[in-house]
Amino acid sequence: MSDILKSLASIASLSDQKSKIEQYRTLLQSILVISEPEVLNAFIDHMLTDEVPLVVSRQLMMHFAQDLSRLSAEVFKPVATHALDRLQPRVVSFEEPVTLIREGLADQLEKEEQWSKAAGILAGIDLDSGVRNVDTSYKLSKSIKIAMLYLEDEDPVNAEMYIKKAASLIGTCKAADLELQYKVCYARILDSKRRFLEAALRYYELSLLSSQKAEGLTVDPEELIQSLGLAVTCTVLAPAGAQRSRMLSTLYKDERSPQLPVYPLLEKVYLERILSRQEVEAFAKTLKSHQMALLPDGTTVLERAVMQHNILSASKLYNNISLQELGALLGVASERAESISCDMISDGRLQASVDQVENMIHFHQGEVLLQWDAQIQSLCHKVNEIVDEAANAGIKLSA
Numbered sequence: 001m002s003d004i005l006k007s008l009a010s011i012a013s014l015s016d017q018k019s020k021i022e023q024y025r026t027l028l029q030s031i032l033v034i035s036e037p038e039v040l041n042a043f044i045d046h047m048l049t050d051e052v053p054l055v056v057s058r059q060l061m062m063h064f065a066q067d068l069s070r071l072s073a074e075v076f077k078p079v080a081t082h083a084l085d086r087l088q089p090r091v092v093s094f095e096e097p098v099t100l101i102r103e104g105l106a107d108q109l110e111k112e113e114q115w116s117k118a119a120g121i122l123a124g125i126d127l128d129s130g131v132r133n134v135d136t137s138y139k140l141s142k143s144i145k146i147a148m149l150y151l152e153d154e155d156p157v158n159a160e161m162y163i164k165k166a167a168s169l170i171g172t173c174k175a176a177d178l179e180l181q182y183k184v185c186y187a188r189i190l191d192s193k194r195r196f197l198e199a200a201l202r203y204y205e206l207s208l209l210s211s212q213k214a215e216g217l218t219v220d221p222e223e224l225i226q227s228l229g230l231a232v233t234c235t236v237l238a239p240a241g242a243q244r245s246r247m248l249s250t251l252y253k254d255e256r257s258p259q260l261p262v263y264p265l266l267e268k269v270y271l272e273r274i275l276s277r278q279e280v281e282a283f284a285k286t287l288k289s290h291q292m293a294l295l296p297d298g299t300t301v302l303e304r305a306v307m308q309h310n311i312l313s314a315s316k317l318y319n320n321i322s323l324q325e326l327g328a329l330l331g332v333a334s335e336r337a338e339s340i341s342c343d344m345i346s347d348g349r350l351q352a353s354v355d356q357v358e359n360m361i362h363f364h365q366g367e368v369l370l371q372w373d374a375q376i377q378s379l380c381h382k383v384n385e386i387v388d389e390a391a392n393a394g395i396k397l398s399a
Helices: 002-012 016-032 036-047 056-071 073-090 096-112 115-123 136-152 156-170 176-191 197-207 221-237 240-252 263-270 277-284 300-317 323-330 334-346 365-392
Strands: 320-322 352-355 360-362
Touching: 002 016, 002 036, 002 156, 002 240, 016 036, 016 056, 036 056, 036 073, 036 115, 056 073, 056 096, 073 096, 096 115, 115 263, 136 156, 156 176, 176 197, 176 221, 197 221, 197 240, 221 263, 221 300, 240 263, 263 277, 277 300, 300 323, 300 334, 320 323, 323 334, 323 360, 334 352
Parallel strands: none
Antiparallel strands: 320 360, 352 360
């Protein structure tokens, strides 16, 4: 160690700048071969002293950043961390080497599955630098990468912050691979934030991408089927209602859906059949942690979705049912069955009324059909009136 320090001091005393840079580079190569964190840190510290002119230290720190990848992970991580700590106060003067070191450290942390730490290191790169020209595609790729790393740690809040930054850049960048990554990441964020219907639509759009090579991008057919499966999962978990029903119809009628392991469940949900406990438990094994998260009322996302679905299914089978029987059907107390039903009624997702005196729920599906019939009848009368008026005016209407 003392020999290295002497060598650094000796080189610093040289007056010829070209010779100084060459000797520093030679010494750096030997230090990298030694590969000891203390020695490498000493080199970094020396480069940032007043003994080394900025024009020299910039060049040497750039070479240092480029050669760091040669080090083992055990040496690289503490040295890179030390370098970033020392360079941060002077980051404006050392933006390029700092960027290279951050990218390398983030890659290493990603390999070790330290997702949030890797995202934080990348987030430290100044993408809006006024000192160097940063390409739009680079800004976009890094924003998407940071968002995806946060998603791996189930952190949709930070992920959404960076995908919003990507959204402001996506229109100016025509790279097909980045556009695809952006769409995948955005769908996953919606999924993680439990905005299941929006996520299902995004996943389904992804599943419709051509499997042929386009603009240098090849989409694996298996990935398309995987996206379709994710769309089904999110739709099943979505709150029951008209929008969910439309999405279920789209997915059920897709000719690829029978290939999915979840297809039997999709079929029962689409046909509004009551789901059994065994079917729900089997489906639960395929879900991610955020899709099984506890809600404020103590139920999980899946339990809420299944209960709402089964209430809608019951409304197709019964004109009315006691709250106690409905609770038994859902596997919950009658008070819980009443609460869920009232929420669905107030949201307009269930046509029914609750008689709290008789502890009954009355479904109004028949009334809805009568209203629909009346609207069709009214429309037909208006069409007939138009035809009669046209005939009286001597206008012939072709069939």
